[in-house]
Amino acid sequence: MKKSVLDYTLKIRLPLALFVVALTFIITFYASRTERDGIGYEPEQPINFSHKLHAGQMDIDCQYCHTGVEKSRHALVPSVNICMNCHTLAAKDKPEIIKLTEYYETGRPIPWKRVHKVPEYAYFNHSVHVNKGIDCADCHGDVRQMDVVKQAHGWTMTACLDCHRNPHENISGLEKVKNGPTNCAACHR
Amino acid sequence: MSQQEVESRKIFITRISKGFAGLAVLMALPGNFIAKTKNRFSGIKVNVHPNAVKRNK
Amino acid sequence: MSTDKGNKNYWKSINEYNDDNSLKEAKHHEFMNGVTDEFEPDQLSGISRRKFLAVLGASTAFAATACSDYADKGEIVPYTKRPEEILPGIANYYASTCTGCSNSCSTLVKTREGRPIKVDGNPDSPINKGKLCTKGQSSILSLYDPERLQEPLLKGRKISWAKINGEIVTALKTASDSGKEIAVITDEMTSPSYNKILNELSQKYSTLKIYSYKQFNQKTRFDAWEASFGTRVVPSVKFNESKIILALESDFIGKEGNFVENARLFAQGKDVVANKKMSRLYSVEGGMSLTGMNSDYRLRLRPDNQFDFVLALIDEVSARLNKPTNGIPKVTMNSFVAKNNLNEKTVKYLVDDLVENIDTSIVHAGDTLSVELHKAVNVLNSLLSGNKLYDFNNSFVEIRKLTSLNDLKTLAANSELGALIIVDSDPIYHYPNIFEDAFKNVQTKIAIVNSKNDSSAVCDYILPINNALESWGDHQVRSSVVSLQQPVIAPIFNTRQKEAILLSWINDTAEVFDSSYHAYLQSSVKELFYDLQKPSADFSKYWLSVLHDGIIELESEKLSGRLSQFSLEKPAKTTSEYTVHIQESYFVSDGRFANNGWLQEVPHPVSKVTWDNYAAVSPGTAKSLEVENGDVIKLTSGGRVLEIPVMLQPGLADNHFTIETGYGRKVVGDVGLEVGFNANILFDSTFIFGIDQVSKTGKNYKLASTQEHHALDDDFVKDFHKSRHIIQEGTLEEYLTNPEFLKEHKHDVFSITDDIEYKGNKWAMAIDLNKCIGCAACTTSCNVENNVPVVGKDQVENGREMHWMRIDRYYSGTPEEPIPSNQPMLCQHCDNAPCENVCPVNATNHSPDGLNQMAYNRCVGTRYCANNCSFKVRRFNFFDFRDHFENEYYNNDLTQLVNNPEVTVRSRGVMEKCTFCIQRIMDARSEAIKEGRELHTDEVKTACQVACPSEAIVFGDSNDPNSKVAKMRDHNLGYHVLEELNVRPNVTYIAKLRNTHSEEN
Secondary structure, X not given: OOOOHHHHHHXXXXXXXXXXXXXXXXXXXXXXXXXXXXXXXXXXOOOOOOHHHHHHHOOOOXXXXXXXXXXXXXXXXXXXXXXXXXXXXXXXXXXXXXXXXXXXXXXXXXXXXXXXXXXXXXXOOXXXXXXXOOXXXXXXXXXXXXXXXXXXXXXXXXXXXXXXXXHHHHOOOOOOOOOOOOOHHHOOO | OOHHHHHHHHHHHHHHHHHHHHHXXXXXXXXXXXXXXXXXXXXXXXXXXXXXXXXXX | OOOXXXXXXXXXXXXXHOOOHHHHXXXXXXXXXXXXXXXXXXXXXXXXXXXXXXXXXXXXXXHHHHOOOOOOOOEEOOOOOOOOOOOOOOEEEEEEEOOOOOOOOEEEEEEEOOEEEEEEEOOOOOOOOOOOOHHHHHOHHHHOOOOOOOOOEEOXXXXXXXXXXXXXXXXXXXXXXXXXXXXXEEOOOOOHHHHHHHHHHHHHOOOEEEEEOOOOOOHHHHHHHHHHHOOOOEEEEOOOOOOEEEEEOOOOOOOOOOHHHHHHHHHHHOOHHHHOOOOEEEEEEOOOOHHHHOOOEEEEOOHHHHHHHHHHHHHHHHHHHOOOOOOOOOOOHHHHHHHHOOOHHHHHHHHHHHHHOHXXXXXXXXXXXXXXXXXXXXXXXXXXXXXXXXXEEEEEOOOOOOOOHHHHHHHHHOOOEEEEEEEOOOHHHHOHHHHOOOOOOOOEEEEEEOOOOOOHHHOOEEEEEOOHHHOOEEEOOEOOXXXXXXXXXXXOOOOEOHHHHHHHHHOXXXXXXXXXXXHHHHHHHHHHHHHHHOOOOOHHHHHHHHHHHOEEEOOOOOOOOXXXXXXXOOXXXXXXXXXXXXXXXXXXXXXXXXXXXXXXXOOOOOOOEEOOOOEEEOHHHHHHHOOOOOEEEEEEEOOEEEEEEEEEOOOOOOOEEEEEOOOOOOOOOOOOOOOOOOHHHOOOOOOEEEEOEEEEEEEEOOOEEOOOOOOOOOOOOOOHHHHOOOOOEEEHHHHHXXXXXHHHHOOOOOOOOOOOOOOOOOEEEEEEOOOOOOOOHHHHHHHHHOOOOOOOHHHHHOOOOOOOOEEEEEEEEOOOOEEEEEEEEOOOOOOOOHHHHXXXXXXXXXXXXXXXXXXXXXXXXXXXXXXXXXXXXXXXOOOOHHHHOOOOOOOOOOHHHHOOOOOOOOOOOOEEOOOOOHHHHHHHHHHHHHOOOOOOHHHOOOHHHHHOOOOOEEEEEOOOOOOHHHHHHOOOOEEOOOHHHOOOOOEEEEOEEEOOOHHHO
């Protein structure tokens, strides 16, 4: 018998439309993962600085270069004169070091590509976290093994709140720390 | 199903799959073509005065 | 088309009616024959409509996704060589001096990454004790003014320092050699080192004469003191120890003397919470000043009658105390009161109080009154407390005597002037009647100024100088303290220190180096202070230590005064029907801050008018003149004419106008251009003079006031603030007899929801209305700290000013004898906030420590929260005011450096309000965690609290029973505004008690 329009709509068109919508959503969700939480972002830097060599092999402490992390809100990318503390002599004829020295001599600052960025409407305070005993690797991943810095964990508000609500489960070694603040004004001034 | 219906279904499916292929191509493209992130470095040079003495609050 | 029985037949043409066949045929075709003949489908463009839309959609999608590298987070750029002092994220503090007025208060400047972002008072200074006035707080914007002079200019063309200096030195030599006078016009002298340089300059060029002037100054006080006591060292007044203060046209809290210090001392006398006793302030004035607003008793008296009033007082007091005075003209009090229609009872109270409190009474006369009147007041004070209330340890000293107006007139008349050098002043704007066209024929005119003004406009050589925050200096205006000034930022532009410029002329060097003045200053400080004090450290350590502290404390000679015998002359009385009083503006000062958007926009403390000046007139006089608010009147006096709009000011003396100057500058940056009316045109030789003619021009000018509601004229809203208990007041006697009098009309409020328990910190604020004087230092401090934008006059007219904190001013009583009340109003951070419930996107909610939070990025701009706020403290960004104000005047690379990096700069469409300085709370918390201790809640000070000169604002943890705030919250005089709404505000107000006699109530 001849199928009515409604029959056709319900049996064919409706499930097909729903299927298309669901498929699009799922593909977009997973394909845009990187954009949304940034995991895996590994940009190319103007100078091929290897954390694996300096922080891993030579075991230089994070805070030797990233000086602000215990005192200020910002962790601070080191200024060129910190690099030149060693590199006026060490490996000074390697091509990357020559590039570095040129930046230092001409006074041009190095435009590093930023890997970890908390959005500007949220005010993150490094010193509070570091002074409570949280290790750098807990949020930034094992940077000592990275040749090029890669974002290892998600950087969304959910990621922060997961830890704030349950610090002991997410970070090992914290003893006397109570839950972090979850009220808006703690970060969103 | 009549021949016409089969034909129209074929066209329908081809178009949908072309659409998805196009979408996939777009999403796979690397960006950075048109707008660069705004460089907020201003041309004003701000320096500390070397002979000034700072203090605690 | 069939016609049913009973239906009408409709036809459109005769042919249709006749059922024409050709018509029937035509009706079958959609188009008329031949219309589509030329349409050939093959000749259409190759792209079909469908294809075109597909391409359009695809290209848009392509562009959208390709627009940016979605993962790109920009760049992070560190220093190449980081300066040792700077750690990005940590603020540095420097002690320096504010040069906004001659008080030269010592300041503490907060810098971030090498640029200053906030100026507060220096807590080490014994004079201002960590407080700074409105002008000082806002002065930081002048450093970042995009229209600052950046390069030396010769006739408008940029030129190098060496070249321009070479030309100037030659010109000066020529002038000096030919015997022509070189006139140097400069500001009031506060710096001993600068004075030395000027003296050396006048030794080098023998014809050089120095004219140091300031439009509003304390010269009459100094002259009178010299005539009375023989010295030119005037003591300050111990307002905190005075029980009875009589202010005669004296705005000692608002703008005279060191008003920051005076406010603090006055508030100490009014501290009923701590001391349970208060001073009594009588104010006798013609205009309504800030001091008058805070007085317990006020008499309206036209200022030309003040002299007779003082004589009458001397007569009464000397009779009552049986201390006859000779050589004083006699005026009887009764006849005076009758002639001037004064309130007999108030005068009786005044005399009784002065006589009964002889050791703690002080009479203080204003700076704009005559020398003779000051001498009379000295006599009156000698009859009363004598020297007991004078602080001789902290006297005012003069570095250089101010030039008199007569000398300035002689200068203007001098047609043989060789060269004119204007240093950091604006004589042509301040005295247009003296200096108009005076310098037309002078060959060499040099202006050494910060930004262009009316005087620099006539000069050919313009040398730009450093802003105060980029300068070295020393300042001594009091006998016990020298305040040092150091640059907190290296000069941003190609400007130099004004003293360094003069040094280069003395030493004949072409290039000007600021370091030359740095060295000179060091040797001057060594000579003037180090060698006298002889401390044990060597000079370099001493120098670093005084720069660190910002002040040098000196031992001053213990002087005291003995009144010498003299006679008084009665001044000539004005016979005009109307008088006018030219006064200094509270915020724009004598015009120097006209280009400062923050100061233009802070509402006038009395009239709440912004962006304009006006002629204040009493409602009675306005009625007889038939003028209303904004009507432009023409005032004529001695041939000088001024057109200015009128503002009805309750409490003004009749037939009297008060006008503030500092507005109407012709040569100024875009912010100050065409703002206000230049009242200096009317000025001749005294600030108080008669008006020959007042006429209406028929024009009307809209004055933008933030509190338009004249609650006195509308019966419906009259005394609304009293009936709704927004302002709760009492008298001191009422409080002392019945301490709980305020609780009598407290409502019993209850909630239908459960109360939330706040454990831990709960931030609260208490504002003592007894101490609040309404000076608006809190408003400007909040503006600077929180990046509050300037909106401009048109937006203020719409009620869109963006101040997070405002001072509400209410009147009660009658328009002739109003009783003003001030109340600072800010976000009350209500526990039961009406704004939090109604946000559709939950952008505002309550934190566990009692703050009402605002997440700017979540706000969509519904404005329901502002609608619901009972206190109307939420401000909405109707525009991106940085783009909207004055053609993006403040949206440039330089001005954006003033922004506090810890506070979001809000854009269009978001709601903002006071946050209880959450950035300072988080900063203190971070410091506590860094040091591994608990947060001491008393160490968190909000910006408004730090700025308030009278310490009226207290902030802290109300859950801590020992904190000041908790004690004030539970105080008998503490109340919340609109308590009956059960919004549970966290701001407690301490009710104002007026020290009036009980028979009144």
